[in-house]
Amino acid sequence: MGKYNVENENVEIRLERLFKVEPELLYQAWTDQRFLKQWFMTTERTNKTIEVAAEQNGTYKIVDVRKGKENVVQGTFASLLPYEYIVMTIGMPELSDSEDTIEVEIFEREPGITQMVFNYTAFVPRERRLTSLEYKQKKKEYHDSTAHGFEMLFDKLQLTLEEFEADL
Template identity: 85%
Template sequence: MAKYNVENENVEVRLERLFKVEPELLYQAWTDERILKQWFMTTERTNKSIQITPEQNGSYKIVDVRKGKENIVQGSYVTLTPYEYVVMTIGMPELSDSEDTIEVEVFERESGITQMIFNYTAFVPRERRLTTLEYKQKKKEYHDSTAHGFEMMFDQLQHVLETFEADL
């Protein structure tokens, strides 16, 4: 039995949500700069800049400023299937060298109602000083706070999409 056996595990968050929009618009929310800067890890008020190349192996970089602190969120688009599927990475270089993975499935449930299945996978390293129970608790807290954060962003996304659709 290894004395310092360290198990690193991923935390997975799965959320399902219905939106009162067409699938094309929900897909655009993940790939269109005009929509993305209003809800994804930023707001129109706090967004300092956004650069996005919405294509396979393209990248994005968001600079958000809150209370005078600049936060950078960046990643790449791994897979894009128009109006159906997005796989992208997400990282915050000031906090970690690692990137997490976001997977989004979009499909029409009925006319004007689109379902989004959202999967987020994050690597949570196990620190040697933590017992197994402490590590499991750390992962649970990470899961719960991450899920809550994305739920709040999706509330904002619904509002943004309703406003965006009304302006079309």
Template identity: 85%
Template sequence: MAKYNVENENVEIRLERLFKVEPELLYQAWTDQRFLKQWFMTTARTNKSIQVNTEQNGSYEIIDARNGKQNVIKGAFITLTPYEYIVMTIGMPELSDSEDTIEVEIFEREPGITQMIFNYIALVPRERRYTTLEYKQKKKEYHDSTAHGFETMFDKLQLTLEEFEAGL
């Protein structure tokens, strides 16, 4: 018997970015552990371990250490269309049993300019103690703080790509 809570709702975040790189390099930044350990949920300085299997249904695990605490980030690559499209899951097992979904569309706008459309879908459970208004506020806070976190991460992605292009 399926078990579900009709009060649970998704938070969806959609971000768009332009990068001054070819689509192949942006795709590589999402699938190559040499790039991922510099910007995706970690940094080269705080990354303790990264394992990436970029095959269809392959998985990844990142261990990041900050302020004396280790964070484990795990997920799977659900769909990989080279240089165009990625669907992956992301979860933090210490915080939740659920996984969120990331969808990345990559396409060339003009030579040397690539557009990324990023979609993130997360389940934010409604706790009984929250009124409808409190729950909506909690979802908005989650949306805003998560969107800000991804924007910051994409700033780091931009720097990582610029450094790679410059040969640093």
């Protein structure tokens, strides 16, 4: 379960998950467009385009179409340490000018079992009209819904990795 931080204007989410794959495959799932297209903010069915340059300061851009509406998700790979660590930004330009930060740590727990520690930091602006209590509630709601969304994404990631392993 993620915990929420309400002391500042950022919402921080930390999730951990175990996968029955080697660290190299989990890292590839975060950096290879063939994998990303299947689980990260899109699906093979709804993906219109995906461009990924998984290198230091490289960028990615995903265009997903659902119910006739185009959704763009884009960001930059700020730090890449193959098979161990990824820092990337994520933004949705039609919703906000700001970008959030994703940090992924990958550890081999034992052969064939890899742990992923996922940290997400998002800026949640405080509207003047909100009291401190209302703002804390807004941040908690944002935290809970975003954490739930990432948990669902990671369920899809798990299925994607299982299907890949089954096809070997």
